[in-house]
Amino acid sequence: MDGGLSLSQRCEGAKPPSLTTPSDPGKIEGMSERIIPLLDQRHQGLAMKIPTAPLPGEGLLRDQLHRPLRDLRISVTDRCNFRCNYCMPKEVFDSQYTYLPHGDLLSFEEITRVARVFVGLGVRKLRLTGGEPLLRKNLEVLIGQLAALRTPDGQPLDLTLTTNGSLLKRKAQDLRRAGLQRVTVSLDGIDDAVFRAMNDVDFPVSDVLEGIAAARDAGLGLDAHGRFSHLKINMVVKRTTNLDQILPMARHFHGSGMTLRFIEYMDVGTTNGWRMDDVLPSAEVIRLLQTEFPLVALEPSAPGETAQRWGYANALGRHDPALGEVGVISSVTQAFCHDCNRARLSTEGKLYLCLFAGQGHDLRDLLRNQATDEQLKAAIGQVWQQRDDRYSELRGRHTPGPAAPRRVEMSYIGG
Numbered sequence: 001m002d003g004g005l006s007l008s009q010r011c012e013g014a015k016p017p018s019l020t021t022p023s024d025p026g027k028i029e030g031m032s033e034r035i036i037p038l039l040d041q042r043h044q045g046l047a048m049k050i051p052t053a054p055l056p057g058e059g060l061l062r063d064q065l066h067r068p069l070r071d072l073r074i075s076v077t078d079r080c081n082f083r084c085n086y087c088m089p090k091e092v093f094d095s096q097y098t099y100l101p102h103g104d105l106l107s108f109e110e111i112t113r114v115a116r117v118f119v120g121l122g123v124r125k126l127r128l129t130g131g132e133p134l135l136r137k138n139l140e141v142l143i144g145q146l147a148a149l150r151t152p153d154g155q156p157l158d159l160t161l162t163t164n165g166s167l168l169k170r171k172a173q174d175l176r177r178a179g180l181q182r183v184t185v186s187l188d189g190i191d192d193a194v195f196r197a198m199n200d201v202d203f204p205v206s207d208v209l210e211g212i213a214a215a216r217d218a219g220l221g222l223d224a225h226g227r228f229s230h231l232k233i234n235m236v237v238k239r240t241t242n243l244d245q246i247l248p249m250a251r252h253f254h255g256s257g258m259t260l261r262f263i264e265y266m267d268v269g270t271t272n273g274w275r276m277d278d279v280l281p282s283a284e285v286i287r288l289l290q291t292e293f294p295l296v297a298l299e300p301s302a303p304g305e306t307a308q309r310w311g312y313a314n315a316l317g318r319h320d321p322a323l324g325e326v327g328v329i330s331s332v333t334q335a336f337c338h339d340c341n342r343a344r345l346s347t348e349g350k351l352y353l354c355l356f357a358g359q360g361h362d363l364r365d366l367l368r369n370q371a372t373d374e375q376l377k378a379a380i381g382q383v384w385q386q387r388d389d390r391y392s393e394l395r396g397r398h399t400p401g402p403a404a405p406r407r408v409e410m411s412y413i414g415g
């Protein structure tokens, strides 16, 4: 599917063809049922130029909407062992799907070099993602290299990783030893049948729960008060699929000290058949939680934080940190583009400034063509300064259908 055109009905929101066989309406005789995006966005790269004018001084880098650059998400693989239908639906990501060849991937040394340059531009937080990052061989080596990076004033970075938890039981100790501080585990339900259906590979929920326990035992996510508030559990809510898991998930993690967060189902990529009807607004999630748990609103813990925080309250109506907190990430109903301080590095070194972007900037080309660190810094800085995207805030204005903006898949760009 290298950049070529192929058939996609679901992806384009078009009606199914009228040519049907009587035995199976909707299917065309002799045609594969596989659904492929019309255009493979991975192969669309924007050339990066090395500017001649110097960048403004340290700490002053701002984009067109005055947003600083603070957070870099690094995708280390485009492969995943789950097939969640909102992210990597089986019909597209099947046995014939072509993943990026290994030689295209950034090496650990290249990733670390890029991260160091980003730190020089103001980045203070690094998140490893994918695909499923724990599928990348020897990931601990990369974590060790990233953990050794320092800010210009000698501080370590906030280093974290997002995982589906399937390999965490085996890897938690090694990750911690390598220097990882915390993890976010994606978990879309606590009921085994619901969870198996959502990951669509029949993966049992008990294995992920064991992974979370292993992360806690390894000390991942421990905060300064000896609680696990930095061990985060993320649940994507699809109204038609796992709404009934919200309260059971809250009951399960209540009192654990871990932070459970509910994410609105987003229209990332073009393969998940997203519909607004499937989005459960965060306000409804909070209303539902309040039927059982008294909650109090909490201040954001950092500028640009994606989640709105709520604390479990005690009998006096005050937040009791021992009970933990919940969060909601309302990227659809309360877009937070104005606060977005994130850049994303795809598995093969393209720089994306928005989760909903159609094209990335080809950083790998500069990296592999002898650009110096100063040149990389200037080129990245220039791209950031020109940034003016705010897809989610403009979502309602985008026309659905073939003319809609093209978006990369989340499994490729990283969550």
Ligand code: SAM
Pocket: 080, 086, 087, 129, 130, 131, 132, 133, 162, 163, 164, 165, 184, 185, 186, 234, 236, 263, 264, 265, 266, 267, 268, 272, 410, 411, 414, 415
């Ligand atoms: N495999 C890792 C994991 O499961 O956490 C990292 C990659 S995954 C793409 C990162 C996060 O994106 C997961 O929490 C996943 O649930 C979330 N995600 C994927 N597609 C989404 C969508 N359409 N809407 C909201 N969140 C989504």
